Amino acid sequence: MKSGASESLAEECTQEAMATLWHKAHLFDPSRASVSTWVFTIARNKKIDVLRKQQRPEPEDLPWGPEAEPDQADVIVLQEESERLSKALAALPEKQRDLVEKAYFGDMSHSEIATVTGLPLGTIKSRIRLALERLRHEMK
Amino acid sequence: MIKHHLPDEVLMAYSAGNLPEAFNVVVASHVSMSDDSRVRLETYDALGGAVLDTVDAVEMGEGSLEATLAMIDRTAVDAITTEPRTLKPGVFPAPLQSYVGGDLEDVKWRSVGMGVKQAILKTNKSATVRLIYIPSGVAMPDHSHGGMEMTLVLKGAFEDEVDYFARGDVEIADQDVHHTPVAVGSEDCICLSATDARLKFRSLLPRLAQPFLQI
Secondary structure (H helix, E strand, C coil), X not given: CCCCCCHHHHHHHHHHHHHHHHHHHHHCCCCCCCHHHHHHHHHHHXXXXXXXXXXXXXXXXXXXXXXXXXXXXXXXXXXXXXXXXXXXXHXXXXXXXXXXHHHHHCCCCHHHHHHHHCCCHHHHHHHHHHHHHHHHHHXX | CXXXXXCHHHHHHHHHCCCCHHHHHHHXXXXXXXXXXXXXXXXXXXXXXXXXXXXXXXXXXXXHHHHHHHHHHHCCHHHHXXXXXXCCCCCXXXXXXXXXXXXXXXXXXXXXXXXXXEEECCCCCCCEEEEEEXXXXXXXXXXXXXXXXXXXXXXXXXXXXXXEEECCCEEEECCCCCCCCEEECCCCEEEEXXXXXXXXXXXXXXXXXCCCCCC
């Protein structure tokens, strides 16, 4: 939706992503990723699939494979971390947060962001870097 | 021991889905071999999820829910079972094996002279990815690339003006880097190399200088 695709394509993409989430719900492992991360990866893959008509090669699964029963302690740690990350992201100065958002959902390279926002490329790169440094600091 | 991992900017672009398919093959192969890059990639996926949570909701069209529900009913459940991404262990990591249709012995090489061979993998046209076979002691033939070049070592090692690269290491060079990789060591060297002559990709990763985030 945020990637500048036409409305009908974006709708199709979203619907397909929702259908995939529905069908793959049983594969979700809360000790390995938060719900947001999982939704993000599925939506992203669908976007690549529908808009770019290309495959997305994924890294090999780690040898120990999915565990039968997720460890509750891992689940809680992961939930806490993703809440902290969301809070840290929300607390970013608006200019920095906006550029991080564009880097993910604008479907744009840094120089394309420069054209759209009218900001110099160097400013964009340093703002994104500042944002990421701030997030890293918050997560320590 | 992998020394040369992928820079954060590349991992972020892979996570966001902004790289051409050819480069994704190299990134997925490298991440399969590098725990360091895998951890950082997972961080970027988590950041993507967090960003997704913060963006404003968008109004969907009329009938969208019905269409989605219909889609859920239509999709046969057996069609979406995930194929295992861990194939038989070999020289190539799983994502590469699926592009080659097998492991090293299944590659259809074409000679390019001096004992050097290459095999171009089938991806969409926005960039090119190829396997390159360089006999030990031989230099990579002169190749020009207008944009970005990302090379992952799969077997053996090579050395250039920048450093020494062995299995799992990845080197990124833009057109300003004039390097002459030479295969070194007892084994012949096999690399996976993605190139993009288009300016678009080059400017996406302008100078892989600043290390980004390592939360």
